Amino acid sequence: MKSKIIGTGSYLPEKVMTNYDLEKLVDTSHDWIVTRTGIEERRIVAEDQCTSDMATIAAQRAMDKAGVKAEEIDLIVLGTITGDYPWPATACIVQANIGAKNAYAYDVSAACSGFLYALASADDFLMAGRGKKALVIGAETLSRAVDWTDRNTCVLFGDGAGAIVLEAQEGDTGVLSCHLHSDGNYLELLYQPGFGAKHPPSAAGIEAKLPYLKMQGNEVFKVAVRSLTEVSKEALKANGFTSADVDQFIPHQANLRILEATTKRLKLTAAQSFINVNKYGNTSGATIPIAIDEASQQGLLKEGDLILSAAFGGGFTWGSTLIRW
Numbered sequence: 001m002k003s004k005i006i007g008t009g010s011y012l013p014e015k016v017m018t019n020y021d022l023e024k025l026v027d028t029s030h031d032w033i034v035t036r037t038g039i040e041e042r043r044i045v046a047e048d049q050c051t052s053d054m055a056t057i058a059a060q061r062a063m064d065k066a067g068v069k070a071e072e073i074d075l076i077v078l079g080t081i082t083g084d085y086p087w088p089a090t091a092c093i094v095q096a097n098i099g100a101k102n103a104y105a106y107d108v109s110a111a112c113s114g115f116l117y118a119l120a121s122a123d124d125f126l127m128a129g130r131g132k133k134a135l136v137i138g139a140e141t142l143s144r145a146v147d148w149t150d151r152n153t154c155v156l157f158g159d160g161a162g163a164i165v166l167e168a169q170e171g172d173t174g175v176l177s178c179h180l181h182s183d184g185n186y187l188e189l190l191y192q193p194g195f196g197a198k199h200p201p202s203a204a205g206i207e208a209k210l211p212y213l214k215m216q217g218n219e220v221f222k223v224a225v226r227s228l229t230e231v232s233k234e235a236l237k238a239n240g241f242t243s244a245d246v247d248q249f250i251p252h253q254a255n256l257r258i259l260e261a262t263t264k265r266l267k268l269t270a271a272q273s274f275i276n277v278n279k280y281g282n283t284s285g286a287t288i289p290i291a292i293d294e295a296s297q298q299g300l301l302k303e304g305d306l307i308l309s310a311a312f313g314g315g316f317t318w319g320s321t322l323i324r325w
C-alpha cells in the first residue's frame with residue numbers, strides 16, 4: 001500500500017503586492033528585492049479573508065480534481081503557523097466549511113516545513129489503517145504576522161494555500177518516503193515571540209512588536225541551504241536513487257538564491273526544478289502544495305515521474321519526501 005496523490009488544488013488571494021508597492025512602505029527597491037530573493041510580487045488576503053478561507057477553497061479544488069466527496073475524507077491535516085485562532089485547530093474550521101463530517105482534523109506546527117510534516121503524518125495514519133483518504137493542506141496568512149515597517153522581513157512573505165487528496169492504494173505509485181528533522185537550538189533565528197504562554201498579550205508586548213515574525217536572515221540562509229541539500233540527499237539515498245533520477249524537484253519556495261545554491265549542490269538542472277517564488281514570495285507551509293498544484297496543472301508531473309520535495313523552516317525544522325507520481 002502507498003499514499004497516492006489523487007487530486008491537487010490551490011488558492012492565491014486576488015490582491016497582488018509588487019516590489020514597487022513595497023517601495024512606498026519601507027526603504028527598499030525592486031532591484032534589491034529581486035537581486036537578493038528573486039521575488040517580484042506576492043499575494044495578500046482581503047480584509048475579510050483569513051487562513052481557513054484560503055484553505056477551504058484549496059481543499060475543495062483538490063477534492064473536485066480527485067472526484068472525492070467531503071464525506072469520504074477520513075482525516076484533515078493542515079500545516080500552518082498562522083491559523084485563524086491560537087486554538088482550536090484551523091483544520092477543524094476547514095472540516096466544518098467543507099462538510100467533512102466523518103473526518104478527524106488537526107493542525108501541524110512546523111513553520112515552512114509544515115506541509116511536509118503534515119504529509120508525513122497523514123501518510124503514516126493512512127499506512128497504519130487509520131483512514132483511506134486524507135486531505136493534506138498548507139495554508140498561511142503571513143501578511144498578518146509580519147511587521148510592515150521592517151524591511152528585513154516584510155518583503156519576503158505572502159499569503160496562499162495549497163491542498164492535496166491522498167488515498168491509500170495498492171501499487172507502486174505514491175509517497176515512497178518522508179524524512180523529518182528539527183533542532184530547537186535555533187529558535188531565536190526565526191520565530192514569532194508573542195503572544196503565547198511565554199509572552200501573553202500586553203500593551204508593552206505590542207509596543208515591543210512581539211506578535212511579529214523575527215528573523216536573522218543571514219544565519220537562516222546558511223543553515224537552510226545545508227539542511228535542504230542534506231535532507232534531499234537522504235531521501236534519494238534511502239530509496240536508491242541519484243539526482244539524475246529526479247523528474248521534478250519541488251522545494252519550499254523561500255528565496256531564489258537558497259534554491260539555486262541547493263539545486264547546484266544537488267546537481268539538479270533548471271529543467272528539473274520547479275520555481276514560482278517570483279510570483280508569490282514565501283508563503284511558508286503553503287509553498288509546496290501550491291507548487292505541486294501548479295506543476296500538475298502545467299503538465300509537468302506525469303504518471304511514473306519521480307518527484308523530490310524538501311522544506312526548511314522555523315524551529316528549525318526540515319524534511320523531504322520522494323513521490324512516485
Ligand SMILES: CC(C)(COP(=O)(O)OP(=O)(O)OC[C@H]1O[C@@H](n2cnc3c(N)ncnc32)[C@H](O)[C@@H]1OP(=O)(O)O)[C@@H](O)C(=O)NCCC(=O)NCCS
Nearest residue numbers: 028029032036112151152155217218220221254255312313
Ligand atoms: C533576508 C535576506 C534576503 C537578506 O539578504 P542578505 O544578502 O543576507 O542581506 P544582509 O542581511 O546581509 O543585509 C544587507 C543589507 O541590506 C539591508 N536590507 C535588508 N532588507 C532590505 C530591503 N528589503 N531593502 C533594502 N535593503 C535591505 C540590510 O539592512 C543590510 O544593510 P546594512 O549592511 O546597512 O546593515 C537573506 O539573508 C535571506 O534570504 N535569508 C533567508 C531568509 C529566509 O528565506 N527565511 C525563511 C526561511 S524558511
